[in-house]
Amino acid sequence: MSASSWNDLPPDALRTLRDRFGERLTTSAAIRHDHGKSEARHETHPPDAVIFPRSTDEVVSVVQFCAAHRVPLVPYGAGTSVEGNAAAVRGGISLDMSEMNQVLSVNQGDFDCTVQAGVRRQQLNTHLRDMGLFFPIDPGADATIGGMASTRASGTNAVRYGTMRDAVLALRVVTADGREVLTSRGARKSAAGYDLTRLFVGAEGTLGVITEVTLRLHGVPEAISSAVCGFATLEGAVETVVHTIQLGIPIARVEFLDDVQMRAVNRWSKTDYPEVTTLFFEFHGSPRSVEEQAQTVAALAADNGGGDFQWSANAEDRSRLWKARHEAYYAALALRPGSIGWPTDVCVPISALAECIRATKADLEKASMPAPIVGHVGDGNFHVVFVVDPNNPAELREAETINHALIERALAMNGTCTGEHGIGLGKMDWLERELGDAVPLMRSIKQALDPQNIMNPGKIFRNLG
């Protein structure tokens, strides 16, 4: 905690807070632990207390308390981030947004909706189902919309529909001085002042608490089809993707899974795909366009050593495919019971993707632990999940070495150290390497908007005070 320990806080102030939140303020060890732990490799950093607000006004009161007493505040969504983004490294309050889970409005005519930050993406799509609309951003996990905005999430549909940068039209945020701010109006575009919406998207809660999000929605496509195709070589799979993108085919999803990941998928999801480098595809459009897209991609795949192109317009086939893809992380962990996942992600220009994956695969083949590659390759973005024994320091060091080589490679190719996981605790040094002179600018903004450094301190930047 910045100022003093939780127990040294003025009893009156603490009593006022407790009176306001009742049982929605807890210091239970189990709940604190739960809010401090990481989905992935990072250490657990429990907060001193967890508060479950139900309104922006309640968030304002918590932030004002934190500002007055210099207590760290960590916004918490579904806990599905993987770079320790919501760990309470300096204690303080974890603000669990799960009770702010109302869809506030859907404007069918404008293809947008406004939701509280704790709404989860699957809940939103269930809500939208009968309106002919959907929210396309899909990072795999059933994350909250606020968390997805904060980490600038993207995932499988981003190749066609963009990332949270594109999906978020406006935000309601509570700033570090406890003021409620709406970042934008409802028009589809505006040239009025600085783009605060995009500043808060991806700020990982370090500039304020997002309490409401206005999202761009899309019409459910008339036709959707999916396909799976295994490849004789890794290069063939990647080249198929690169050609698909370069031809301008408006593919909705194209996911890369290497042979290790396919073996994991088959075991976990009881499927019997060939255990070779594989692409999962999804096509959206008119029935005719979907068929045309699939035919074009099938021809590209065949040219690049693709095997049987299993195309299907069947919803059940599609759902089985994406369930297998979404569970890829857990499937990978199950390759080695007792292990933990150390996921990393990079993103490179598409022209460099084949070489980046090839060189990475060569490193991984020499590794002592399983480490599948999966990726949203249409964007040039892919993940490695090191499946490591948390009690084996040599193995952890080995993963770290390969991870470093991977990020160095991506940066050398003019790529980024993270396509969608964010900086969190895991990539602070890499941010400096990647953007160098731009980081002091980011720090200036952080210091201007949160001079006491109470908003998710210890993330994104090292040594901020």
Place this chain on the structure above:
Amino acid sequence: MSASSWNDLPPDALRTLRDRFGERLTTSAAIRHDHGKSEARHETHPPDAVIFPRSTDEVVSVVQFCAAHRVPLVPYGAGTSVEGNAAAVRGGISLDMSEMNQVLSVNQGDFDCTVQAGVRRQQLNTHLRDMGLFFPIDPGADATIGGMASTRASGTNAVRYGTMRDAVLALRVVTADGREVLTSRGARKSAAGYDLTRLFVGAEGTLGVITEVTLRLHGVPEAISSAVCGFATLEGAVETVVHTIQLGIPIARVEFLDDVQMRAVNRWSKTDYPEVTTLFFEFHGSPRSVEEQAQTVAALAADNGGGDFQWSANAEDRSRLWKARHEAYYAALALRPGSIGWPTDVCVPISALAECIRATKADLEKASMPAPIVGHVGDGNFHVVFVVDPNNPAELREAETINHALIERALAMNGTCTGEHGIGLGKMDWLERELGDAVPLMRSIKQALDPQNIMNPGKIFRNLG
């Protein structure tokens, strides 16, 4: 000037600057006047000097000079902005970017390019022509890419291809302390730190000087067709657009011109369109898709009182159409020789567009000056150009009153006071009205990044010191 007048600057410092730039530093009254005048209604505010840099290093040296002596610095592109965005209201140096006009690289495989800020959009498209690529953002004027980034420009193609917010992948900027900063790497997406790229896009030069821009490009569509259709009623034209958007038709352009504008177009461009509310369309895609899109829109138009739907796949017809559209502003001014243009623009949610245009047209029909409506209506964005006598104060007041009513109406509909012109000098009070509590946040960022207020001072914010 913030510190002292130009003539009071230390002679040594000034001599060093003059030595560096030679004839590329000028204090000629004609050139200063030219850089201080507005394309539209705003008063001329000449700078004390104009400098024509040729490299980022030269920009760094000018900014360092300005920072050392607290001299205002106004980045200047093609001078085509309409809200006085580049006027030197506090004197100082106008930094004319026209000699930084090199296309630095085009990456065909990645669909992107990097250009110096003074490259103009038509020059870029000429450069790209033989590569099968194009840069879609088209605000009408042949603006510079740096200026377009700074005002978050959009224009006729934004309904399909987005605005400069979407088109800019990375920027090289010189910050107010004279440091060179690259805001992002070349990957298509990234979750690494704050989105500085989007912060500088639309900042109107108040946070730094943009010297290089990396842009997303698109493949030239296989087929392009255009269409023109006049309507019996204004409502019918707008409803056609709203239905087109709501059906998800990927229309590339849809432009609204009211009867007054069509009369002006016919006179100026020697065309013989019916002088009624008219839509100009453009369709991009495969030959079959382009035809399908046009057929669907033609049916919508017919349902909404549209007349003859003049569809053409002919490049000459298309070029004549868009030339007429691009010259709409000059055509409007020619309605009344000796007059000046007072353009304004708002953007509203598409569901409110019909009512917003209807009510605005009712105001304009009562006005004493011609004031055509033209708009990028697929985004909910439209312009009014008041064609006013600059020497008639009553008329200027009348235009101001109608403009106020228009913006009030747009804000009441959850819209914005400017869809694409920016705040500049003209809409500072409206920014406060529109975003209220968000403006102090913007000011904090401005103060953090430009504590001496040397970067384009007197724009966007009132009373910044």
